[in-house]
Amino acid sequence: MSPYTQPLSVPRPRGLRTLATGLSLVASLTACSIASPVSPDVTPVAQTTTTETTSDDNTLIGTYQEGYDLGYEHGSTTGARAGAGFLSERTEEYREGYDAGYTTGKDEAEAATKNPVTSFGTPMEWEDGLTLTVTNDGYFTPSEWAAVGDFPTYLSFTFTVTNGTSTTWTSSGYTQVTSAGSAGDEVYDSDQGYGGAPTAPVLPGQSITWKQGFGVADPADLTMNVSLDWDHVDVVYTTLEDAWTF
Known part of the structure; x- marks a missing residue:
């Protein structure tokens, strides 16, 4: 038989064998990496703790x-x-x-610091507890021996001070009256008890009442300024309603 009639035996190329071996190795490495992942090489960063400081100046x-x-x-x-x-x-x-x-x-x-202006009969109370009320009691006729100027009308007023402070109070002020653009004149009439403001001390929690008389030009147009002492602002009483502040 001719040697050319025998089947040919072709050797496997060496390049394919190398490629197959490489693919097998890659698959093996991939499987290993999936099963046991390698931790990344990370350098830890030092942590710093911040504390808020509270200022002493609140x-x-x-x-x-x-x-x-x-x-x-x-x-x-x-x-x-x-x-x-x-x-x-x-x-x-x-x-x-x-x-x-x-x-x-x-x-x-x-x-x-301003003088409060109010109507007769309205109490005025200061922050320390001292209270003043002045009422217009109407007309009166001075006695024969009263010390007073010549006026067409004479009015009587009642003053009441209640000492709601913690110290003894003593009057040291004055009272002035104007009427129809002219000054009034205080009446001193001992027979009827008109002698000005008393100077007797008033203890805490106590009250004192007195009366004063004034000659005025027009009782419908009347303004009275009352100063009790140097420690309390003056109070203005008036018949003019537009001037009232309380």
Whole structure:
């Protein structure tokens, strides 16, 4: 038989064998990496702990009420408003409170230095508890020996002071009357008990009452200024309703 009639035996290429071996190795490595993943090489970062420090100056941030209280104190006590730099360090709410408190305190402080004007018979009470009431009791006729000027009308007034303070009170003031553009004149009439304001001390919780008479030009146009002492603002009583402040 001719050797050319035998089937050919072709050897497997060496390149394919190498490729198959490589693919097998890659598959093996992949399987291993899935089963046991390798942790990444990460360098840990040092952690730092921050602690908030609280400022000792708690007024840098305040509430509306705190601002109101401080503003009121400035308005009523010093009468001097804090500068813009002072307020800019506060919160908006604090500043609003400060402004409101300042306005209220300032208004009350200014009102306290003005003479309150009221009607006869209306009690006037000061912050320390002292109370004054003056009533217009109407006409009277001075006695023959009374010390008084020549007026068409004489009016009698009753004064009552109640000492609601914690100290003894003594009158040291004066009373002035104007009527229809002219000054009135006080009546001194011992026979009827008109002798000016008493100077006797009044203990806390006690009251004192006295009467004074004045000659006036027109009882319908009457204004009386009462000064009890140097420690309390004067009170103005008047028949002119438009002038009343309380």
